[in-house]
Amino acid sequence: MSDALGTEFVGRKGPYFWxxxxxGVLTILTLGFYRFWMKTRLRRYMWSAIRPGGHPMEYLGxxxxxxxxxxxxxxxxxxxxxxxxxxxxxxxxxxxxGNGAAYGLSFVGILPIIFFxxxxxRRYILARTRWRGIRFGLxxxxxxxxxxxxxxxxxxxxxxxxLFPRQVFHLEKYRADRTFFGTxxxxxxxxxxxxxxAMKHLIIAVFLIAxxxxxxxxxxxxxxxxxxxxxxxxxxGAIYFRVESLRLLTDHKTLGDIRLQAAPRAGxxxxxxxxxxxxxxxxxGAGFFALFILLFAGFMAMIGSATQLxxxxxxxxxxxxxNTPVWLTTILTIMLYFTIFLMWxxxxxxxxxxxxxxxxxxxxxxxxxxxxxxxxxxxxxEFAEAEGFAEALDVGxxx
Amino acid sequence: xxxxxxxxxxxxxxxxxxxxxALSLDAPHLxxxxxxxxxxxxxxxxxxxxxxxxxxxxxxxxLADDPVTRLVIRDRELAERIxxxxxxxxxxxxxxNTTRLIGWSVASVASVALIIFVLVPxxxxxxxxxxxxxxxxxxxxxxxxxxxxxxxxxxxxPVPICESPDGSAALAKMEARLTENLELPYPLxxxxxxxxxxxxxxxxxxxxxLFDGLLDVAEDPDxxxxxxxxxxxxxxxxxxxxxxxxxxxxxxxxxLLFGDxxxxxxxxxxAERLIQASYSQEAEMNADIxxxxxxxxxxxSPLGLARIFERFQELGGDQPTFMDHxxxxxxxxxxxxxxxxxxxxxxxxxxxxxxxxQALKTICD
Numbered sequence: 126m127s128d129a130l131g132t133e134f135v136g137r138k139g140p141y142f143w144x145x146x147x148x149g150v151l152t153i154l155t156l157g158f159y160r161f162w163m164k165t166r167l168r169r170y171m172w173s174a175i176r177p178g179g180h181p182m183e184y185l186g187x188x189x190x191x192x193x194x195x196x197x198x199x200x201x202x203x204x205x206x207x208x209x210x211x212x213x214x215x216x217x218x219x220x221x222x223g224n225g226a227a228y229g230l231s232f233v234g235i236l237p238i239i240f241f242x243x244x245x246x247r248r249y250i251l252a253r254t255r256w257r258g259i260r261f262g263l264x265x266x267x268x269x270x271x272x273x274x275x276x277x278x279x280x281x282x283x284x285x286x287x288l289f290p291r292q293v294f295h296l297e298k299y300r301a302d303r304t305f306f307g308t309x310x311x312x313x314x315x316x317x318x319x320x321x322x323a324m325k326h327l328i329i330a331v332f333l334i335a336x337x338x339x340x341x342x343x344x345x346x347x348x349x350x351x352x353x354x355x356x357x358x359x360x361x362g363a364i365y366f367r368v369e370s371l372r373l374l375t376d377h378k379t380l381g382d383i384r385l386q387a388a389p390r391a392g393x394x395x396x397x398x399x400x401x402x403x404x405x406x407x408x409x410g411a412g413f414f415a416l417f418i419l420l421f422a423g424f425m426a427m428i429g430s431a432t433q434l435x436x437x438x439x440x441x442x443x444x445x446x447x448n449t450p451v452w453l454t455t456i457l458t459i460m461l462y463f464t465i466f467l468m469w470x471x472x473x474x475x476x477x478x479x480x481x482x483x484x485x486x487x488x489x490x491x492x493x494x495x496x497x498x499x500x501x502x503x504x505x506x507e508f509a510e511a512e513g514f515a516e517a518l519d520v521g522x523x524x
Numbered sequence: 525x526x527x528x529x530x531x532x533x534x535x536x537x538x539x540x541x542x543x544x545x546a547l548s549l550d551a552p553h554l555x556x557x558x559x560x561x562x563x564x565x566x567x568x569x570x571x572x573x574x575x576x577x578x579x580x581x582x583x584x585x586x587l588a589d590d591p592v593t594r595l596v597i598r599d600r601e602l603a604e605r606i607x608x609x610x611x612x613x614x615x616x617x618x619x620x621n622t623t624r625l626i627g628w629s630v631a632s633v634a635s636v637a638l639i640i641f642v643l644v645p646x647x648x649x650x651x652x653x654x655x656x657x658x659x660x661x662x663x664x665x666x667x668x669x670x671x672x673x674x675x676x677x678x679x680x681x682p683v684p685i686c687e688s689p690d691g692s693a694a695l696a697k698m699e700a701r702l703t704e705n706l707e708l709p710y711p712l713x714x715x716x717x718x719x720x721x722x723x724x725x726x727x728x729x730x731x732x733x734l735f736d737g738l739l740d741v742a743e744d745p746d747x748x749x750x751x752x753x754x755x756x757x758x759x760x761x762x763x764x765x766x767x768x769x770x771x772x773x774x775x776x777x778x779x780l781l782f783g784d785x786x787x788x789x790x791x792x793x794x795a796e797r798l799i800q801a802s803y804s805q806e807a808e809m810n811a812d813i814x815x816x817x818x819x820x821x822x823x824x825s826p827l828g829l830a831r832i833f834e835r836f837q838e839l840g841g842d843q844p845t846f847m848d849h850x851x852x853x854x855x856x857x858x859x860x861x862x863x864x865x866x867x868x869x870x871x872x873x874x875x876x877x878x879x880x881x882q883a884l885k886t887i888c889d
Contacts, residue, residue, distance in 0.1 A: 135578050135579045135580075136578045137578070137580075140578070140580075141578075144576065166575070166576045167576075169574065169575065169576040169577075170576045170577070170578050171578070173574070173576070173577045173578045173579065173584075174578035174579075176579075180533065180535070180542065180596060181577070181578070181579065181582075181584065181596070183574065183584070183594070189619065189620075189621065189625060190621070192625065193621060193624060193625050193628055196625075196628040196629055196631070196632040197628055197632075199632040199635070199636065200628070200631050200632045200635045203632070203635050203636045203639050203777045204635065204639060204643075206777055207639040207640070207643065207644050207773045207774065207777040208639070208643065208644075208647065208773065210773050211644055211647055211648060211651070211769055211770075211773035212647075212651075214768070214769055214773075215651045215654075215655065215769060218655060218659035218660070218662055218663050219654070219655055219656055219659045220659075255592075256540070257535050257540045257541070257542060258535030258536065258537040258538075258540070258592055258593065258594050259535075259537070259539070259540045306540070307539075307540055497540045497541060498539065498540070498541045500539065500540040501538055501539045501540070502537055502538050502539070502592065505591075
């Protein structure tokens with residue numbers, strides 16, 4: 126008898142579409158403040174759709190604690206961002222006579238806080254996730270994560286990306302080794318070198334692109350064909366690395382005597398991305414086109430009625446048209462912008478986010494599950510700040 | 525009872541192990557009978573179910589005062605009956621932390637207001653004075669090129685600069701008359717842009733920029749001299765540098781507050797616009813006072829100031845075409861009155877002679 130628990134996924138496009146559309150409209154109508162409710166509801170749906178062993182995951186975060194956490198973060202970050210940006214702008218123009226340095230410095234200055242925020246957001250999400258009634262958890266350690274992440278990035282950049290797998294492995298190990306399911310601590314095994322093979326498509330792509338550029342400089346026609354191929358390959362290589370590294374890292378995770386197993390396929394993920402975004406682009410594009418036709422028809426109708434009245438069509442009519450009050454055109458433009466933005470978000474959630482979650486869930490299983498009986502409850506992590514910093518900085522708090 | 529037994533999974537919230545329980549709904553209780561041990565009676569009115577669940581028929585139940593225990597019911601028929609009988613299935617738990625929430629809301633609004641309206645402006649004012657001239661010039665150069673590109677609405681080239689030799693000479697003469705008694709932090713860079721907008725502005729590092737549209741509507745050189753002096757007022761007060769530093773600080777904070785709910789860009793631009801306009805009120809007033817004093821010192825009639833404002837109004841100060849100008853220039857009438865008050869019948873000469881005025885007007889041809 127196999128001692129493995131498979132995972133089922135019961136999310137559906139229809140209900141998820143309406144949920145994200147409804148919450149998206151409310152978010153726009155409330156100038157963004159409903160986003161805490163939106164995020165909570167979407168997560169609740171997504172978590173409950175993922176059912177390892179037939180028991181749904183449960184998300185227990187609340188919108189108000191997110192709002193509170195966001196407000197706390199604003200109090201601190203407003204000061205930091207306002208003053209630091211101003212000083213950097215000043216310093217950059219006084220010392221370097223240009224603003225490029227200011228943008229660069231401002232980004233570098235915020236990086237450790239971004240890593241910090243990402244860890245805190247993960248801690249919050251895990252603390253509010255339950256399966257079989259048992260809480261997950263992540264030990265405090267955000268500052269340790271922040272400086273490690275900063276150093277790893279430096280090393281990766283210095284090694285022109287070759288040591289990227291090392292960074293991915295060690296940062297994941299830092300997080301995983303501090304993760305709990307109930308009383309049981311998760312452990313990340315394996316070595317960082319095991320992620321090297323996952324880089325193969327990225328390396329092929331880099332050689333292809335470099336070769337094409339070289340060939341192009343020598344006037345070789347083959348570059349016209351090989352350069353696009355190389356760029357496409359780079360996209361696939363990035364997906365391949367993400368999927369493969371996730372698979373390898375998961376397969377080397379243990380929860381006491383329990384083992385985890387993931388079998389996502391890069392080809393399938395690539396397909397979800399391409400088909401999903403093709404649908405999103407087509408629908409949004411079609412919407413745009415319909416709007417354009419409508420405006421054009423309206424314009425032609427105006428000219429048509431003018432000619433019927435035996436008025437000559439002249440430049441004044443265009444001017445009359447361009448005298449439409451500014452506030453009206455502004456409101457129309459803003460509404461159009463929001464509509465496109467909303468449709469884009471909702472559709473990519475439904476056609477990319479949901480299928481991806483389904484694929485990752487359905488290929489995930491828990492081995493040696495009989496040891497789950499050893500796992501018991503952990504105390505609640507109050508953590509009132511929630512994911513406020515990540516939310517405010519717009520990093521890592523996505524659903 | 526002849527009814528077939530219905531089971532559910534009870535997750536007691538203590539161990540990660542589901543217990544199979546037989547279920548029977550017998551109002552006012554839902555009875556849970558485990559294989560061993562005593563049955564549990566859950567009051568139907570205390571049953572709760574989490575919202576936004578993905579599964580179309582399965583029912584997850586909890587009890588009102590128990591945060592961890594869950595019961596998963598897969599039997600459709602029983603789930604339907606519970607949905608129909610439980611009176612408060614979707615009742616929300618009471619709000620917690622309301623006082624903390626209100627406290628932090630007030631604190632965050634206060635800190636953002638403090639930063640945007642007090643700290644950033646004060647620091648910008650202080651720092652602008654310490655910005656070395658070369659830095660200000662660099663800031664101005666960057667902004668000037670950005671504006672030239674932004675104003676161009678059709679082609680790919682930035683808006684051209686007008687510099688016919690006679691026109692430039694006339695402009696230089698006007699500049700010399702206006703600045704001879706002034707202590708400037710750096711020499712002025714005066715440019716005319718070939719654009720129909722009726723406007724003029726100053727940029728950091730001594731830039732004064734006039735639009736061809738302004739030269740077209742002006743009927744005598746003193747009107748241009750008045751606008752020119754007004755913009756020099758901004759340069760001397762270092763308003764443009766302050767504005768640049770200030771927006772660097774406040775844009776980031778506003779972005780933080782509104783988040784990325786829709787790219788944030790639109791709201792950000794509108795809010796930033798408001799802040800700049802309110803900033804401008806005081807600075808504009810000072811620039812007007814500076815302009816009338818400078819014109820008087822240079823022996824040019826300050827009435828030019830009044831006339832050019834009247835001109836703006838005749839052209840329809842409330843028309844949307846001039847919105848860009850008037851959003852940054854408040855309350856024209858009171859400014860005209862102020863300019864007329866300062867008029868004295870001292871010796872004044874036109875700022876340019878007729879030939880020079882013609883050359884300036886045709887600087888873009």
